[in-house]
Amino acid sequence: MTFNLPDDVKYWLQFGHPLLMWVLFGLTLYAMYLGLQVRRTRSAEGEDKKALIQGQFNQKHHKIGSLLLAMMVLGNIGGMAVTYLNNEKLFVGPHLLAGLAMTGLIALSASLTPFMQKGQDWARNGHILANVAIVGLFGWQAFTGVEIVQKILTN
Incomplete structure (x- = not known):
């Protein structure tokens, strides 16, 4: 099955996935910071706890995590779709497999x-472990x- 998209559209579509993933990598690091603040809030006492509660880290962490879940799944599907549109196949290799693993881990988390x-x-420990694995894989994926983008640009 082939899709007859103009070559210019096919070319520029290739850059949507990498740009989105870099933004999501930054958001992932921010979500990790928020998660650490939630953990700090849970173990704090007295005035420190009151001050940390004011930061509403729990709500922010939950909202950013929800956004990450949706955007990572859609971004990964989009990356595979664009690869297929441009090459009529997927390249099964470490980048694809790690991306699929990240998608599974974020769903688990x-x-x-x-x-x-x-x-x-x-569950907290599993959540933390899954997310640390995601951050590690995400860094490598970046x-x-x-x-991959350099190969696209040279071709």
Whole structure:
């Protein structure tokens, strides 16, 4: 199945996924900061706790996490779609496999939210572990993605 898009459109579509992913990488780091502040709030006492509660880190973390979940899944699907449109195949390699792993991990991380809200420490630890893995994979993905963009630009 081929799609007859103009060559200019096909060319410029290739840059939407990398740009979105760099923005999401920054948001992921911000979500991690917010998550650390939520954890700090939970363990703080007295005036420190009151001051941290004013930051509403829990709500901000939840909102950014929801945005990340939606945009990462859609961004990964979009990246695969554009690759398929331009090449009529997907390139199965480390970049694609790590991206798919990140998509699964972010879904797993989000699915632990109801258990965390009920105070389950195993869910918090699983959430943290999944998100640390996402940050690590995301950092690596960013640089392998730059290599792919450089190949596109040289062709």
